[in-house]
Amino acid sequence: MLQPIITDIRREVWNAIIASPKFWGLAALALVLTMGLGSWVGWSDVVFAPFLIVVFYVVSVYNKARTSFWKQFADVNGWRYTHHSDPSQESGIMFRQGKGRSISHCIEGNAEDRKFRIFNYEFSIGSGRNKHTYYYTVFAFLFLGRFPHVYLNRTQNAYGVSVGEHISLPAEFEKKFVLSAPREYEIEALEMFTPAVLAKLLDNDFPHDIEFVNQEMLIFSAGRVQNFGQLEKEFKRALELEDILDEKLDRFKFQPIGDRPHIL
Numbered sequence: 001m002l003q004p005i006i007t008d009i010r011r012e013v014w015n016a017i018i019a020s021p022k023f024w025g026l027a028a029l030a031l032v033l034t035m036g037l038g039s040w041v042g043w044s045d046v047v048f049a050p051f052l053i054v055v056f057y058v059v060s061v062y063n064k065a066r067t068s069f070w071k072q073f074a075d076v077n078g079w080r081y082t083h084h085s086d087p088s089q090e091s092g093i094m095f096r097q098g099k100g101r102s103i104s105h106c107i108e109g110n111a112e113d114r115k116f117r118i119f120n121y122e123f124s125i126g127s128g129r130n131k132h133t134y135y136y137t138v139f140a141f142l143f144l145g146r147f148p149h150v151y152l153n154r155t156q157n158a159y160g161v162s163v164g165e166h167i168s169l170p171a172e173f174e175k176k177f178v179l180s181a182p183r184e185y186e187i188e189a190l191e192m193f194t195p196a197v198l199a200k201l202l203d204n205d206f207p208h209d210i211e212f213v214n215q216e217m218l219i220f221s222a223g224r225v226q227n228f229g230q231l232e233k234e235f236k237r238a239l240e241l242e243d244i245l246d247e248k249l250d251r252f253k254f255q256p257i258g259d260r261p262h263i264l
Contacts (some may be wrong), residue, residue, distance in 0.1 A: 018059050085104075094209070101122070102122050139238035145215065150185075151264065173180070180264065
C-alpha cells in the first residue's frame, strides 16, 4: 500500500509525534525521572538528562520523515534515490570545506533531456561552542562541453569560497559576485559568466553560489528544504539557469594550457 505523499517535513513530524503513544510515554517517563532526581539531589543540581531520550526520539522521527520526503519525490517522478553518497568522490571545491562532510538523499534522473542530480550536503566549521554547520541542497546538471573549474561566489551568502585567481568583473557586479578560476583560465571563466549572464542572475535575484567542474554545473542552495513548495521553487530556479547556459556549455571547448592545472 502506497504511503501518503509528504508535502511538509515539519508538519509530518509534528503529526507523527502528537499521534505517537511512544512519544507521550517517553515524555512521561522523562518527567518522572526528572522529578525524582530533583527531590533526591535538589532542584539546583537537577539534571534534565532524562529528556534526552525524548530528543533522540524526535530526531529519529524527523530523520525518517526527511528520508520519506526525498524518496517519495524521486519515486513519483521515476528517478533514482540513494540514501548516502561519499563526498570524497566529488571534485568541487565546496566538498573540501570544513569537516564532518556528509552527502545524503541523492536523486538522479533526467529533466528536459538533461541529466541532473539533487542531493543534501553539509559540513561544519569550528568546534565546541564555536561550531557552525552549513546545510545545502545541491542541484547538478551535466553538459556535453568541457570547461575549466570555475566558482562564482554570491557575496551575500553566509559562507563564501575563496580559492584560485579572483577575476575582475565590471563595476556593477564586483560587489555582488566573486569569480574564481585557476591561473591563466580567466578568459574561459569570463566567457562562461558574461555580463549578460551576471545581469540575469541579478535580475532574477538568484541567491546561490555556482560551481563548474568536470562538465557539471553545481548550484548550492543554502539551507535544508522542508517542503515541496520550497523544493519546487529552487528546482525551477536551477532549471531556469540551466536553460540560460545550456547551449553555450554544451558547445564549450577549452584547451589545457601546458601543465597548468585547470582544477581549483
